[in-house]
Amino acid sequence: MFTSSWKKTLGIATIAKRFKHEYSPRFKQVEKAQKGRVSVRTGGSIKGNTLEFGKIGLRLKSEGLRLHANQLLAADKVLRRELRPTKSKLFTRFVCDLAICIKGNMTRMGKGKGAFDHWATRMPTGKVLFEIDGPIHEKVAREALRKAAAKLPGLYEIITPESKVRVSVTSLIDKPEPVDYVEKMNENPSRRWANLQRFRTDPMYKLYSGRY
Template identity: 75%
Template structure:
């Protein structure tokens, strides 16, 4: 009010106070979906919604499971040989930087076979018991024995690729081995087996169908099922 009266008396134009209330963009609550997305250089889940979990243990492969124990995309890779261990995202990122630096001249592709989806929470020393697990500290990954971490694909000399994987293994805890497409599958710290032939489960079910599978196949061909489909 005094500013308007002053401008009327002395002819001085003053800016409006409403200029300070100009829209400044979305608030922090509106930007959650964009801020929480991970970048490509981060070893973290795609959406970093931190959910506090128990410390847990590294799984031990039982029942003949060989998931992730052999090469799938590249021609040479790095596999854990010793006991399963939990690795921090910063440790894996250090190995990733070494590999990318060594592979840059050959323009080869680096393929990662893990996901750091375990949230590690840390409480300070000499803290009283209770009041939760503590704040989030870093992301980690549980790596069982025989798990392939890195694979290299491209036109690269075998000696250069092995030297790069050896340097990356020095950045990580545990003992590692370099494998190729002809390497056997590691099922434990002491046992290796030959890679089994892939199983075509569709042909296997068609030869000996179960009751559920027979009904599914009948629903695709029997015209009686089409009359009552979608009701």
């Protein structure tokens, strides 16, 4: 049996292991989660499937999977090593917020969930992982992304801003035009939206705002 001091020491060690990883989430209150399944986007969502910050990137081409934080960190180190001489920027488009807990082999059922082991993330098909921007030649960037993809499970593709949007393993579509939802709401405003706009523009509302 462990004494109270030993239990306290083990608790501190567990917390240190939980939050010492480079890709650990910023928020600390992350509960133990079930294994779950990687989402399959069937409603036409293309969130995170195109470039937003860089001029070239790496995107998942095969079926969705769960990626280990250490696997992503290995790919990150490869990219940073290749990009260091070019002074280019590297952007990551994922968050490892899935706490994976593991129990030992040949363990009896019960006794609660296992202890924290590592961080992971669920990566759906078509999600962009890394983006590169800066004064870098396209061939150098493609070679760096190819080496990073070799460190990760699954199949990946290198994309540019002109690339089509991947919606499934076999389907690609043209990038849709951005929608200005504010202008769309102003054309046919609801009663709540009209009152909100009147509150923002009418000086009489500003005069009495914040008073009770």
